[in-house]
Amino acid sequence: MEFLDLDINLTKEDRMLKANANEFARKVMRPIARELDEMTPEQVIAKGSPFWTFMKKSYELGYHSILIPDAYGGMGLSPLQQAIVFEELAWGSVGLTVAIGVSSFPAFGAAMVPEETMVEEILIPYCENRDVSFIGCWGITEPDHGSDTLMPFHPSFSDPSIPSQCIATPDGDDYILNGQKSSWVSCGTIATHCALFCQIDKSMGHAGGGIFAIPLDLPGVKKGAPLNKIGQRDLNQGEIFFDNVRVPGKYLIAGPEAYEALLEIVLSTTTAFMGIVGTGVARAAFEEALAYAKNRVQGGKALIEYPTIQSKLFHMLRKVETSRAISRAAFVYNQNTSTPAEEYSLIAKVHGTQAAFDVANEAVQIFGGNGLTKEYLIEKLFRDARAMMIEDGSNDTLAISGGHKIIETYPRRD
Numbered sequence: 307m308e309f310l311d312l313d314i315n316l317t318k319e320d321r322m323l324k325a326n327a328n329e330f331a332r333k334v335m336r337p338i339a340r341e342l343d344e345m346t347p348e349q350v351i352a353k354g355s356p357f358w359t360f361m362k363k364s365y366e367l368g369y370h371s372i373l374i375p376d377a378y379g380g381m382g383l384s385p386l387q388q389a390i391v392f393e394e395l396a397w398g399s400v401g402l403t404v405a406i407g408v409s410s411f412p413a414f415g416a417a418m419v420p421e422e423t424m425v426e427e428i429l430i431p432y433c434e435n436r437d438v439s440f441i442g443c444w445g446i447t448e449p450d451h452g453s454d455t456l457m458p459f460h461p462s463f464s465d466p467s468i469p470s471q472c473i474a475t476p477d478g479d480d481y482i483l484n485g486q487k488s489s490w491v492s493c494g495t496i497a498t499h500c501a502l503f504c505q506i507d508k509s510m511g512h513a514g515g516g517i518f519a520i521p522l523d524l525p526g527v528k529k530g531a532p533l534n535k536i537g538q539r540d541l542n543q544g545e546i547f548f549d550n551v552r553v554p555g556k557y558l559i560a561g562p563e564a565y566e567a568l569l570e571i572v573l574s575t576t577t578a579f580m581g582i583v584g585t586g587v588a589r590a591a592f593e594e595a596l597a598y599a600k601n602r603v604q605g606g607k608a609l610i611e612y613p614t615i616q617s618k619l620f621h622m623l624r625k626v627e628t629s630r631a632i633s634r635a636a637f638v639y640n641q642n643t644s645t646p647a648e649e650y651s652l653i654a655k656v657h658g659t660q661a662a663f664d665v666a667n668e669a670v671q672i673f674g675g676n677g678l679t680k681e682y683l684i685e686k687l688f689r690d691a692r693a694m695m696i697e698d699g700s701n702d703t704l705a706i707s708g709g710h711k712i713i714e715t716y717p718r719r720d
């Protein structure tokens with residue numbers, strides 16, 4: 307379905323990228339995502355599952371490297387084009403979009419400090435990969451540390467009395483890694499590499515962290531079973547365990563001295579990204595509801611003829627459009643600066659994912675009983691949207707982070 311994109315500055319190339327991504331989302335992602343949604347988590351990642359068909363096709367198109375600069379073989383899209391493509395892909399399936407987004411995480415991290423090892427062992431091989439033999443993930447949360455790993459300003463972040471559950475201890479030029487990451491690591495069950503955010507300096511609490519881009523075939527690494535959950539069932543997740551894993555120092559991207567600053571930069575990208583994919587889900591739900599309301603007849607007329615339904619649809623589209631406006635703006639601004647205005651990414655995440663949930667929820671209402679059945683896509687969109695309000699940081703704690711950022715930096719001088 308066509309929809310108006312209010313940005314009059316989009317070029318022919320931008321529109322072409324968008325149309326291509328939409329075609330991929332419609333023809334490949336949606337059908338595969340619906341199939342995966344009905345499977346067990348084990349079946350989703352099993353050999354021969356349609357998940358691998360999706361991954362292979364998206365790697366062939368280069369979508370796995372959207373976030374990576376073209377200097378290392380990435381797609382070479384502008385931040386605006388990245389936002390446009392991510393929205394379209396999420397319209398097809400947010401779970402699958404997150405799967406390829408996190409897959410690029412070790413390379414994304416490596417691109418922040420592109421030392422020789424990072425370029426030769428991570429960045430170039432990842433971008434050149436087409437057979438999906440290089441899959442990344444982002445391990446930051448731990449069983450007892452979810453929100454607090456994503457709240458750098460919070461007193462708990464620099465409290466040394468709160469023990470981390472994944473620690474890299476320096477040993478000569480290497481690090482010895484012990485502990486585990488949570489069962490929520492997206493693509494954790496299938497990843498070959500991990501962007502690992504873990505503690506190095508215990509005296510600094512979580513603030514004494516380090517960022518590594520490590521291969522997961524190092525001796526002592528183990529993976530947990532895939533997690534079963536209500537939404538985004540096409541996105542696999544699982545724990546990663548480290549038992550005396552010797553990690554060569556060349557895989558360290560940044561140590562405690564730079565951890566907090568780099569974490570803020572990473573979070574400004576991930577939260578704005580979530581706003582963009584939230585927009586894609588909200589738009590998908592709006593379109594489903596509009597089409598249904600045009601066809602469903604009650605009391606002798608189509609639902610669309612009732613003013614209550616018209617008003618609902620108006621508010622749904624209002625949420626889609628405001629979500630796109632703030633998410634694109636935040637993503638583009640923050641991808642173009644080394645001093646991101648993180649509060650805008652946080653607004654994008656909280657607004658965009660709440661919009662996805664609200665629009666999907668209202669759409670289920672418009673569908674009536676049919677909205678609760680597996681017959682219609684809207685039921686899946688509703689469950690997928692629900693997960694987004696916790697994914698990449700609960701909206702409640704991100705709002706606290708945003709409030710803190712505002713107090714700390716306003717009035718802005720730039």
Ligand SMILES: Cc1cc2nc3c(=O)[nH]c(=O)nc-3n(C[C@H](O)[C@H](O)[C@H](O)COP(=O)(O)OP(=O)(O)OC[C@H]3O[C@@H](n4cnc5c(N)ncnc54)[C@H](O)[C@@H]3O)c2cc1C
Pocket residue numbers: 408443444445446447448451452453454456487488490491492493538693694696697698699700701702703706
């Ligand atoms: C779909 C999905 C994908 C994910 N992908 C990844 C991934 O790739 N890698 C990864 O490492 N993790 C991933 N996560 C984990 C995710 O980052 C965490 O679930 C999230 O940060 C919340 O942490 P938690 O689940 O431990 O909840 P908790 O931190 O236990 O929070 C529970 C509740 O308490 C509230 N709360 C917590 N702290 C405070 C506070 N200080 N003040 C007020 N309220 C508070 C929260 O708002 C929430 O409502 C994913 C999660 C989901 C759902």
